[in-house]
Amino acid sequence: MTVWIETANCNGCKRCIKTCPYGAVELREGKAYILEHCTSCGACVEVCREKAVLTDAEPRTIPDFSDRKGVWVFAEQRNGSLNRVSLELLGKAQSLAADLGQEVSAVLLGSQVSGLAKTLFGYGADNVYLAQHRALKDYRTIAYTKVFEELVKEFKPNILLMGATHVGRDLGPRVSRRVGAGLTADCTELSIDPEEGILLQTRPAFGGNVMATIANRYSRPQMATVRPGIMEAVRKKNNRGNLIKCRVSLTEKEIGTKVLEAVRETRGKVNLAEAKVIVAGGRGVGSEAGMKALFSLAKAFGGEVAGTRIIVEEGWLPVERQVGQTGQSVRPEIYIACGISGAIQHRAGIMGSRYIIAINKDPGAPIFKVADWGIVGDLHQVVPEMTRAVSQSMGK
Amino acid sequence: MNIIVLVKQVPDTTEVKLDPKTGNLMREGIDSIINPDDRHALEAAVNLKETKGGKITVLSMGPPQAVDAVSEALAMGADRGILLSDAAFAGADTWATSYTLGRAIKKIGRYDLILCGRQAIDGDTAQIGPQVADYLDLPQVSYVYHIEKVNRKSMVVKRRLEDGFERVRAAMPALLTVIGELNLPRYPHVGRLIDACREKAPIEVWNAADIGVETREVGLEGSLTHVIKTFAPKAQREGEIIEGDVKESVRILTGKLKENRLI
Ligand SMILES: Cc1cc2nc3c(=O)[nH]c(=O)nc-3n(C[C@H](O)[C@H](O)[C@H](O)COP(=O)(O)OP(=O)(O)OC[C@H]3O[C@@H](n4cnc5c(N)ncnc54)[C@H](O)[C@@H]3O)c2cc1C
Ligand SMILES: Nc1ncnc2c1ncn2[C@@H]1O[C@H](COP(=O)(O)O)[C@@H](O)[C@H]1O
Numbered sequence: 168m169t170v171w172i173e174t175a176n177c178n179g180c181k182r183c184i185k186t187c188p189y190g191a192v193e194l195r196e197g198k199a200y201i202l203e204h205c206t207s208c209g210a211c212v213e214v215c216r217e218k219a220v221l222t223d224a225e226p227r228t229i230p231d232f233s234d235r236k237g238v239w240v241f242a243e244q245r246n247g248s249l250n251r252v253s254l255e256l257l258g259k260a261q262s263l264a265a266d267l268g269q270e271v272s273a274v275l276l277g278s279q280v281s282g283l284a285k286t287l288f289g290y291g292a293d294n295v296y297l298a299q300h301r302a303l304k305d306y307r308t309i310a311y312t313k314v315f316e317e318l319v320k321e322f323k324p325n326i327l328l329m330g331a332t333h334v335g336r337d338l339g340p341r342v343s344r345r346v347g348a349g350l351t352a353d354c355t356e357l358s359i360d361p362e363e364g365i366l367l368q369t370r371p372a373f374g375g376n377v378m379a380t381i382a383n384r385y386s387r388p389q390m391a392t393v394r395p396g397i398m399e400a401v402r403k404k405n406n407r408g409n410l411i412k413c414r415v416s417l418t419e420k421e422i423g424t425k426v427l428e429a430v431r432e433t434r435g436k437v438n439l440a441e442a443k444v445i446v447a448g449g450r451g452v453g454s455e456a457g458m459k460a461l462f463s464l465a466k467a468f469g470g471e472v473a474g475t476r477i478i479v480e481e482g483w484l485p486v487e488r489q490v491g492q493t494g495q496s497v498r499p500e501i502y503i504a505c506g507i508s509g510a511i512q513h514r515a516g517i518m519g520s521r522y523i524i525a526i527n528k529d530p531g532a533p534i535f536k537v538a539d540w541g542i543v544g545d546l547h548q549v550v551p552e553m554t555r556a557v558s559q560s561m562g563k
Numbered sequence: 564m565n566i567i568v569l570v571k572q573v574p575d576t577t578e579v580k581l582d583p584k585t586g587n588l589m590r591e592g593i594d595s596i597i598n599p600d601d602r603h604a605l606e607a608a609v610n611l612k613e614t615k616g617g618k619i620t621v622l623s624m625g626p627p628q629a630v631d632a633v634s635e636a637l638a639m640g641a642d643r644g645i646l647l648s649d650a651a652f653a654g655a656d657t658w659a660t661s662y663t664l665g666r667a668i669k670k671i672g673r674y675d676l677i678l679c680g681r682q683a684i685d686g687d688t689a690q691i692g693p694q695v696a697d698y699l700d701l702p703q704v705s706y707v708y709h710i711e712k713v714n715r716k717s718m719v720v721k722r723r724l725e726d727g728f729e730r731v732r733a734a735m736p737a738l739l740t741v742i743g744e745l746n747l748p749r750y751p752h753v754g755r756l757i758d759a760c761r762e763k764a765p766i767e768v769w770n771a772a773d774i775g776v777e778t779r780e781v782g783l784e785g786s787l788t789h790v791i792k793t794f795a796p797k798a799q800r801e802g803e804i805i806e807g808d809v810k811e812s813v814r815i816l817t818g819k820l821k822e823n824r825l826i
């Protein structure tokens with residue numbers, strides 16, 4: 168397929184230029200012009216209102232999906248405890264379902280896990296589909312995929328969300344292929360398009376340098392994995408839902424894998440996802456010894472310490488304390504960035520914070536652009552002073 | 564043991580910059596590299612070949628210049644390279660990509676193991692491996708960081724979890740997606756690199772007809788998801804900046820925190 172410009176129709180509005188994910192369209196003599204490195208992705212075709220961007224691709228008809236209903240969330244559990252991201256997704260699912268006038272359902276797989284259904288109702292599930300089987304005790308790709316395949320075929324959901332965890336990112340693509348549905352990875356924002364009623368899925372692309380909004384028009388369910396720590400879990404008090412028990416038949420042979428051993432490493436468990444206050448350090452902290460002051464400030468707040476990738480690469484903090492695109496996303500009440508420049512990949516992980524405070528000696532540092540309050544100064548002086556001030560007022 | 568390695572050529576995203584005026588990506592002058600995770604997959608394949616014997620086929624889908632990635636893979640120790648290149652493949656999402664790669668793998672035929680990177684740094688989806696595995700009906704293990712044992716019928720590997728690891732036995736043939744922790748990739752061998760760039764190099768280029776797919780099944784037309792908008796991430800907030808004496812600045816800040824009942 169190719170894309171070209173019908174110059175007679177082009178009014179030079181630049182919509183196609185702004186949309187091109189590859190920077191492959193420019194304005195020449197007032198008209199759009201397609202550059203050599205165009206990949207024919209077609210993003211420009213869709214946004215042009217003048218019918219000036221043409222393609223030889225045949226227009227596709229959107230199938231009738233009116234029988235597809237409900238927003239589903241995969242309730243990820245391990246050893247009988249739910250992954251927090253599933254509750255966050257139920258929070259988002261409640262608002263998506265409200266926009267659509269549809270119901271929220273959780274899909275719970277495992278062995279002896281029915282007790283978790285209550286929690287799922289409490290966080291907004293109208294229905295819980297429960298499949299229990301010995302073979303579902305440990306997460307295994309093919310076993311879980313098969314159950315999802317059967318449930319999707321029978322109950323025809325409209326939307327299916329999973330956490331972008333190591334399990335969700337293993338299962339999601341497998342299920343998408345199996346049920347013939349498109350899947351968008353690692354979304355940071357979800358909403359319903361008011362006109363078309365479809366799910367708009369926004370995610371960072373090109374190492375966080377651009378955001379892309381993706382639609383899934385031609386298949387159902389509309390599937391997305393969502394980063395942990397981005398959506399908000401919302402309690403729904405006294406919610407009573409339906410528990411729908413599903414029968415499954417599975418054999419070891421078809422599953423193909425066996426978990427021989429599952430080991431939790433107690434690498435000093437940190438829980439950034441649930442921390443109310445996070446004091447984060449960047450290269451500006453200067454040394455491992457310099458981190459001490461940050462730990463003191465975190466202690467004064469009763470919070471946790473985190474850092475940028477550089478800090479982790481330097482070995483000043485362990486990797487599970489890295490925040491950002493390749494680290495964790497966090498959403499504390501207060502995020503205090505000390506000696507952090509605010510690179511896009513770091514910012515990607517902190518935008519869910521309620522308040523951001525930046526301490527940096529360079530007034531031009533990009534972190535100030537996303538901060539609610541910023542102090543321009545040397546963190547080695549500011550941080551201890553803050554610790555004193557905070558301890559004092561918390562002490563009272 | 565016959566191994567197929569899926570290798571993608573990607574722009575070095577650490578160098579990607581946005582045009583401050585238009586907000587577009589500036590791609591000029593950015594190097595293309597073998598996707599970092601895929602190098603670890605290649606290293607694992609060469610390692611296995613060295614101990615178990617067999618043949619390594621590298622498979623890549625991309626524009627004609629992606630042949631460079633295939634040549635580099637040969638220089639690391641692969642035996643045969645296949646580049647899937649056709650205008651019809653352009654604009655593919657993971658659904659269409661996994662279908663295209665899957666069809667090519669069926670054409671390649673016999674294999675014991677397929678290795679992929681966990682994720683590509685341009686798309687960051689980590690979806691291709693599992694989708695290819697499902698298309699081919701193979702067991703998969705993702706996030707592999709250690710290959711413990713490989714027999715004719717099964718293998719034992721370790722996979723990373725957020726808070727630990729799992730040891731998993733998988734029946735073969737299987738597909739693994741691997742992470743950087745697995746090994747230290749070797750450098751391409753210079754002599755082999757020169758050979759791999761010669762005309763006689765064992766590299767084939769296949770188009771849509773070669774793998775027997777219709778153009779409407781692949782590329783943008785065969786995709787189920789579509790980008791409808793891209794934009795530069797917004798810097799929201801932009802709050803109050805406090806400058807001057809340290810004590811005074813901190814006093815002002817704690818005042819704000821109290822005002823908002825944060826302390
Ligand atoms: C694909 C990809 C993924 C990435 N993922 C992540 C990720 O997940 N998380 C992440 O954090 N990064 C990530 N990065 C790296 C990111 O691009 C930046 O390199 C990194 O975040 C910068 O860290 P920094 O702010 O600590 O260091 P720098 O950018 O070096 O900034 C240091 C700051 O400290 C200030 N400073 C110095 N001394 C003092 C002082 N005494 N007092 C006060 N201020 C001082 C300086 O003015 C400067 O602004 C990723 C990059 C890529 C390409
Ligand atoms: N176009 C492609 N050609 C060959 N292999 C690919 C291609 N795209 C993805 N892969 C493989 O799939 C892995 C995951 O890619 P992704 O799902 O795009 O993050 C990569 O590390 C590669 O091993």
